[in-house]
Each structure stands twice: as structure tokens, then as C-alpha cells.
Amino acid sequence: MTGKGVVVSILFAIIFYAAALILVVGLGVKIAQYARTPAPLKIPTTPAPLTKGGVAFRLAREAVVFESLFKGNKPLWIFAILFHFGLAVVLIRHGRYIQGEIGPLVALVQPLAIPAGLAMLVGLLCLLGRRLVIERIRYITGPSDILMLALLLGITVTGMFMTKHIHTDVVMVKAFFTGLLSFQLRPLPDDPLLMAHLLLVAALMIVFPFSKLLHAPGLFFSPTRNQTDTPREHRHLCDWAARLEGKGN
Amino acid sequence: MAAPFDTPELGNVDERRIPALKPGAMAESKPYVAAAAHQEPLGFPGVLEDGWEAKAIGHMGELLSKYRSLQVFMDICVKCGACTDKCHYFLGTADPKNMPVARQDLFRSVYRRYFTPMGKIAPSLVGARDLTKDVLDEWYNYFHQCSQCRRCSVFCPYGIDTAEISMAARDIMDRIGQGQKYCNEIIGKVHKIGNNLGLPAPALLDTLEGLEEDIEADTGVAVKLPVDVQGAEVLLVTPSADFFAEPHILGLIGYAKVFHAAGVSWTLSTKASEAGNFGMFIGNYEQMRKISLRIREAAQELGVKRIIFGECGHAWRVAYSFLNTLAGPWDFLDPRYPVPQHILEFTNDLISRKGIKLDKSGNDGMVLTVHDSCNVARGARMGDKPGGQFTIPRAVIQASVPKFVDMHPDTICEKTFCCGGGGGLLTDELIELRVKGSAPRMEALKDVVEREGVTHMAAMCAICKAQFTKILPYFGHDREMVVSVHQLVSNAIVLGDND
Numbered sequence: 001m002t003g004k005g006v007v008v009s010i011l012f013a014i015i016f017y018a019a020a021l022i023l024v025v026g027l028g029v030k031i032a033q034y035a036r037t038p039a040p041l042k043i044p045t046t047p048a049p050l051t052k053g054g055v056a057f058r059l060a061r062e063a064v065v066f067e068s069l070f071k072g073n074k075p076l077w078i079f080a081i082l083f084h085f086g087l088a089v090v091l092i093r094h095g096r097y098i099q100g101e102i103g104p105l106v107a108l109v110q111p112l113a114i115p116a117g118l119a120m121l122v123g124l125l126c127l128l129g130r131r132l133v134i135e136r137i138r139y140i141t142g143p144s145d146i147l148m149l150a151l152l153l154g155i156t157v158t159g160m161f162m163t164k165h166i167h168t169d170v171v172m173v174k175a176f177f178t179g180l181l182s183f184q185l186r187p188l189p190d191d192p193l194l195m196a197h198l199l200l201v202a203a204l205m206i207v208f209p210f211s212k213l214l215h216a217p218g219l220f221f222s223p224t225r226n227q228t229d230t231p232r233e234h235r236h237l238c239d240w241a242a243r244l245e246g247k248g249n
Numbered sequence: 250m251a252a253p254f255d256t257p258e259l260g261n262v263d264e265r266r267i268p269a270l271k272p273g274a275m276a277e278s279k280p281y282v283a284a285a286a287h288q289e290p291l292g293f294p295g296v297l298e299d300g301w302e303a304k305a306i307g308h309m310g311e312l313l314s315k316y317r318s319l320q321v322f323m324d325i326c327v328k329c330g331a332c333t334d335k336c337h338y339f340l341g342t343a344d345p346k347n348m349p350v351a352r353q354d355l356f357r358s359v360y361r362r363y364f365t366p367m368g369k370i371a372p373s374l375v376g377a378r379d380l381t382k383d384v385l386d387e388w389y390n391y392f393h394q395c396s397q398c399r400r401c402s403v404f405c406p407y408g409i410d411t412a413e414i415s416m417a418a419r420d421i422m423d424r425i426g427q428g429q430k431y432c433n434e435i436i437g438k439v440h441k442i443g444n445n446l447g448l449p450a451p452a453l454l455d456t457l458e459g460l461e462e463d464i465e466a467d468t469g470v471a472v473k474l475p476v477d478v479q480g481a482e483v484l485l486v487t488p489s490a491d492f493f494a495e496p497h498i499l500g501l502i503g504y505a506k507v508f509h510a511a512g513v514s515w516t517l518s519t520k521a522s523e524a525g526n527f528g529m530f531i532g533n534y535e536q537m538r539k540i541s542l543r544i545r546e547a548a549q550e551l552g553v554k555r556i557i558f559g560e561c562g563h564a565w566r567v568a569y570s571f572l573n574t575l576a577g578p579w580d581f582l583d584p585r586y587p588v589p590q591h592i593l594e595f596t597n598d599l600i601s602r603k604g605i606k607l608d609k610s611g612n613d614g615m616v617l618t619v620h621d622s623c624n625v626a627r628g629a630r631m632g633d634k635p636g637g638q639f640t641i642p643r644a645v646i647q648a649s650v651p652k653f654v655d656m657h658p659d660t661i662c663e664k665t666f667c668c669g670g671g672g673g674l675l676t677d678e679l680i681e682l683r684v685k686g687s688a689p690r691m692e693a694l695k696d697v698v699e700r701e702g703v704t705h706m707a708a709m710c711a712i713c714k715a716q717f718t719k720i721l722p723y724f725g726h727d728r729e730m731v732v733s734v735h736q737l738v739s740n741a742i743v744l745g746d747n748d
């Protein structure tokens with residue numbers, strides 16, 4: 001390793017440790033907050049499932065096929081599906097940079113790399129386009145919404161460039177990240193595109209717990225979606241409401 | 250009083266027109282602010298006092314820690330806009346702040362400023378705002394342009410329910426002395442007199458006696474409307490409008506005939522002479538609980554075995570979804586029946602067991618459609634299967650009338666549009682909002698009137714009935730076009746000893 005290479009590698013190691021820490025702790029704090037906050041009343045949007053199994057199925061439909069969004073807005077649903085399914089494939093595929101042995105799932109999606117990246121790109125561009133073109137959506141769009149899309153586009157484009165055109169030394173990248181996992185410093189390839197990609201990813205990890213990306217864990221805590229419709233059968237009483245009864249008023 | 254305004258032009262329901270934005274179109278629309286006389290009996294400050302900002306933020310923090318819905322909904326909106334064209338008030342007024350997400354953002358902008366790191370560090374980046382008097386005024390106006398109908402929550406990918414946010418905002422405003430007159434005055438009447446209309450017990454007894462005479466003159470059968478009868482089987486809790494005006498009162502006569510024909514003993518209560526619970530509209534758990542406990546007390550004092558609710562939308566949401574929480578457990582009632590039951594569950598059950606007989610010719614010449622009330626459709630259920638709140642009222646109507654047709658599928662069942670007057674907005678000074686907000690429903694109604702010859706629209710909610718009675722004439726319909734579901738039952742039911 002050259003002197004500069006060592007410095008860069010150390011810097012990226014620090015950035016990724018910090019980003020991972022912020023992501024995990026930040027998300028942990030938010031999830032704990034959601035879990036801790038009581039839901040005093042039964043407010044599922046009805047018709048709602050009557051059983052826990054039914055609720056799990058409802059949440060699964062929301063998380064995987066975006067059921068409500070499908071009811072709400074078909075073009076948006078297509079854009080969202082393109083982006084999220086593309087992202088899912090790409091994320092799985094990135095498993096190869098942190099796994100010693102490449103797992104079967106990662107191997108399975110390997111040939112989908114390019115189509116998945118394209119799906120993300122097209123999805124993101126459409127999402128950005130509607131924010132600029134549709135009057136109602138422009139009205140509700142703030143700077144942070146545009147920045148978030150720009151960040152994701154940056155990650156996608158730099159990533160795709162490396163897959164398609166300017167191949168980076170993936171063996172070294174893998175060595176760097178598996179090294180991080182076992183607390184060993186190994187060199188990163190000296191490649192500006194890769195560095196840009198990694199910096200943007202680190203930024204995404206850092207803003208995750210402080211931004212609307214909280215929709216990912218938040219969906220599962222949404223009382224209109226995660227409650228059973230059983231108020232007459234079972235008395236639902238949270239702690240603070242129970243204390244009111246204790247006061248006897 | 251409200252300035253003159255144009256009744257919206259109705260389009261074609263199939264086209265699902267989305268209006269171009271008219272910023273500020275409804276900026277001036279607001280209900281009267283509560284006076285000290287309406288605030289103080291509920292334990293709220295009489296007027297906005299110095300230091301309200303800090304108090305409001307303090308209360309916001311408390312609500313965030315007490316309501317998971319509020320905390321989660323504040324964080325997870327992605328501004329996708331799927332909800333933007335779903336609110337009847339936006340569709341009817343074109344004011345962008347009536348788009349559900351924009352309405353939420355009035356609250357979210359303040360949440361971000363005071364409760365999130367991003368809002369503290371970079372407010373303009375994430376649209377965070379200080380809570381100023383201007384912001385408060387905007388809250389007051391636009392959180393009283395939400396009928397808490399939950400239509401937006403059906404289409405939001407995360408189920409974000411703007412109603413929850415409107416309720417929280419109204420609760421905060423109450424606690425700092427900026428309450429709404431209409432709701433708070435009514436809640437005061439419930440506590441003082443027993444019902445929303447402020448109908449005292451003697452007047453109620455009088456009305457019911459007169460009704461008994463009318464029914465007997467009409468049918469020759471002595472159908473009773475019992476009040477405060479010890480040991481009756483059923484306590485009927487119904488909106489006080491049922492004692493007061495048409496078409497509500499015709500529904501009440503229908504309930505009485507059903508009980509009579511089924512031979513089930515029942516009673517009204519002067520203590521619980523109101524099914525409505527405006528505590529929900531103002532987002533106040535304690536008020537909602539206090540109002541609910543009257544029903545528990547009445548049931549215990551009268552020694553009834555079952556509780557049945559009359560036709561009212563938000564009352565049924567509070568009854569079905571919250572009553573067990575607020576005023577349960579109901580272990581002193583007959584465990585064979587759900588607590589509470591809806592009168593439509595009761596009647597439907599009798600129809601399907603052939604416990605009552607209906608003769609459709611009693612409604613000859615009528616072609617019916619039904620307006621699903623928002624709170625019944627999206628905040629409650631009837632029967633033992635999801636969606637019973639849609640099938641049961643339809644079954645009862647179809648058993649009572651010669652012809653029934655549904656309105657456009659985008660406007661019924663879980664996708665139903667609010668009547669335009671729900672959520673504590675049924676007050677004269679909001680008439681422009683109410684007329685404009687009813688446009689999506691009126692559009693779908695016009696469609697079935699023209700295509701199917703619909704003559705009447707059945708409703709199962711006191712607010713819907715009152716709202717439609719008032720606004721139907723704006724759209725060229727007769728005010729009597731809206732009918733109670735049990736009015737249809739009443740016209741069709743065959744009373745045992747009446748041939």
C-alpha cells in the first residue's frame with residue numbers, strides 16, 4: 001500500500017464504522033421508541049383482519065407488493081415497484097462483498113445485476129420526474145425530498161458505471177469489507193468512482209434514522225395496518241389509560 | 250356569516266377529475282372559536298394566554314409519547330402524494346392545504362422543528378417551522394377542514410391516517426385556549442343535559458309519547474318507545490337527532506317497530522340519551538371516556554342485558570372500536586351478544602332468521618342507493634366478518650325496497666366519500682366547506698340518478714342525514730331524498746297484529 005492508499009483506506013474504514021454505528025444505533029433508538037409508545041385505541045383501517053395471522057399477511061402484502069399504494073396510484077405504484085425491487089436485487093447481490101463464500105441467493109441474482117440497476121434508475125428518474133412535473137406533487141415536495149432522490153440516483157449511477165463500464169477491482173473491495181467485519185484494515189482500490197459510490201452510501205446510512213427512510217421499519221408499527229379488528233372480543237387497554245381507571249374518575 | 254359562494258359543478262364520476270391547485274382558496278374558512286363559557290366547563294383555558302407556544306409544544310410532546318399513531322405517522326410519510334387526490338375537501342375546494350399530506354405537514358413542520366435533529370439543525374431543508382400565531386391560525390382553519398373520515402388512510406402505503414393528526418392538533422388547540430365552539434358547546438350539553446341537542450328529559454318524554462300516538466294512528470298498533478324501563482332486555486343508545494328531526498325520527502320509529510315485531514323488551518335512557526361522542530372529534534381521550542361512562546352507568550342502573558346502538562357513524566366507531574376500552578369490561582351483560590351491537594346487526598339477524606317480516610311494497614316507487622358512512626366503513630365493523638359493515642346495511646335495505654343500486658365503486662365501501670359534514674364540522678358557518686366537500690358524493694349520486702333512476706339515498710348516520718338534508722337542495726335535489734335505513738324498514742315491516 002502506498003502512503004496515500006493507507007490514509008484513504010483508514011478514512012473509509014472510519015467512515016463506514018461510523019455510518020454503520022449511526023445506522024444501527026439510530027434505527028434501534030427509533031424502533032425502540034415506536035415499540036415503547038402505546039397505542040391506546042383500536043384504530044385499524046377497516047375492513048381489517050380478525051387474527052394475528054391475518055395481520056401478518058396484511059403487513060406482508062403492504063411490504064412486498066404495496067397493496068394500498070396499488071389502490072391509490074397505479075403509475076406511482078409501478079415506479080415504486082421498479083425502484084424497490086431493483087434495490088432488493090442489488091442489495092442481495094452486494095452480499096458478495098461481505099460474504100466469504102458466495103451464498104446461493106447471491107449467486108441466483110448475479111445475472112440480474114444490470115436489469116436491476118436499470119430498474120432502480122428508471123424508477124428513480126420517474127419518481128423525480130413526477131415531483132417536478134405534477135403540480136400536486138411539486139407542491140408537497142421539499143428540498144429534502146429532492147436531495148434524497150439525488151442521493152439515491154448518485155449511488156445507482158456510480159454503481160452501474162462500475163458494473164458496466166469502468167470495472168473496479170472487486171476482489172480488493174471484497175477484501176476491504178470482509179476485513180472491516182473482522183476488524184482488519186485492508187486496502188481499497190484507488191478508484192474515484194468507487195470512492196464516490198461508497199461516500200454516498202455512507203451518507204445514506206447516516207441519514208437513514210433521521211429521515212423519511214424510516215418508512216421501512218415504520219410500516220410495521222403503523223396502528224392502522226398492524227392491529228387486529230377485535231375490539232368487542234378483547235378489551236384493549238394501554239398502561240396510561242389503565243391508570244386513569246385507577247384514579248376512579 | 251359565510252360569504253356567498255358557487256356550488257361546484259359536478260363532473261362525470263368515471264373521469265375522476267382532479268382539480269388544478271387554487272392556493273388559499275379556503276384560507277378564510279374557519280368555525281367559530283369557542284368562548285370561555287364553552288372551554289372552561291371541559292377544563293380548557295378560556296382564551297389563548299401568553300406562553301401558549303410552550304404549552305402547545307409541551308402538549309405535543311405528551312401526545313407523541315402517548316399515541317404511537319402520531320409518533321409513527323410524523324416520521325414515516327415519504328411525500329409520495331398517493332393521498333393527495335383522495336380527500337373530498339381537496340376535490341371540492343382545490344385548496345392544496347386540503348390534500349391530506351399537506352394538512353399533515355402543517356403539524357409535521359412544527360414536529361420537525363421541535364422534536365427532530367434535522368428540523369433543529371436545518372429547518373428549511375426539511376420544511377420545519379416555528380409555532381407562531383400565523384401557524385396556529387392555519388392549524389385552526391385547516392384542521393377544521395378535515396372530517397376525520399380516514400379516506401386518505403386507505404390509500405397511503407403506510408396507512409397514515411390524517412384523522413389522527415387532526416385530532417391531536419385539535420386537542421392541542423383546546424389545551425391552549427383555541428377550541429372550537431361547535432364541538433365544545435355540544436360536549437358541554439352532553440355533560441349538563443345528557444345529549445348533544447340539549448333536549449331535557451321532560452321534553453324527550455313528551456316527544457316519545459307524541460310519536461307513540463302517531464305510530465298508533467298510522468298503523469293501528471300500539472308500538473311503544475319506552476324510556477328508563479328497569480330490567481328491559483336491551484338498552485338502545487341512539488343519536489339525539491333521532492328524537493328531533495326527519496329523516497332521523499323515521500328511523501327511530503323503525504327501530505321501535507323492529508323491537509315490537511320481534512317481541513324484545515327495550516328501553517331508551519334519559520341519562521344516555523345520546524349515542525354521539527364528540528370527544529373523538531376533539532381528540533380528547535378523557536372526554537371520550539367520560540361521555541362513554543354514562544352509557545355504562547345507564548346500563549348498570551337499568552339492569553339491561555344488551556346494548557344496541559342506533560344509526561350514527563362516528564358514534565358507531567366509538568362504540569364498536571373504543572367502548573370496550575373506554576368503559577368496559579362488560580361482564581355484567583349477557584355474554585351471548587357482542588357489546589355493543591348495532592341496530593342493523595340486530596335487524597339483519599331477525600330478517601335472516603325470519604323473526605320479522607318485510608313487505609317491499611311498503612316502499613313502492615322508490616329506487617335506493619346507500620351512502621356508506623365514513624366512520625362505519627373505515628373505523629368499525631358489523632357482524633362477524635370483515636366487510637360486514639357493507640353487506641349488512643345493504644342486506645337490510647334490499648330486503649325492504651323493490652330496487653337497490655350501488656354508486657360508483659370508487660365511492661362506496663372502504664372508498665366511500667364523507668358526506669362533507671363529519672368530524673365536528675356540521676355547523677352553519679362552515680356551509681361553503683360542507684357544500685364543496687360533498688361534491689364527490691353528489692357526483693356519484695347524480696350518476697345513479699341519471700343512469701338508474703335512483704330516487705332516494707339511504708344513510709346510517711345522524712351527521713350524514715343532517716348534512717344531506719341541508720346540502721341536497723344546493724345540487725337540485727329534494728331534501729327528503731335522504732332517508733334513514735330503518736325508515737325503509739319501518740315502511741316495509743309487517744307488524745304482527747296489523748293485517
Ligand code: SF4
Nearest residue numbers: 326327329330332405
Ligand atoms: S400517501 Fe401516505 S406517505 Fe404518501 S404522501 Fe400521503 S401520507 Fe405521505
Ligand code: SF4
Nearest residue numbers: 336395396398399401
Ligand atoms: S381524514 Fe378525510 S377529511 Fe381528513 S384529510 Fe383524510 S380524507 Fe381529508
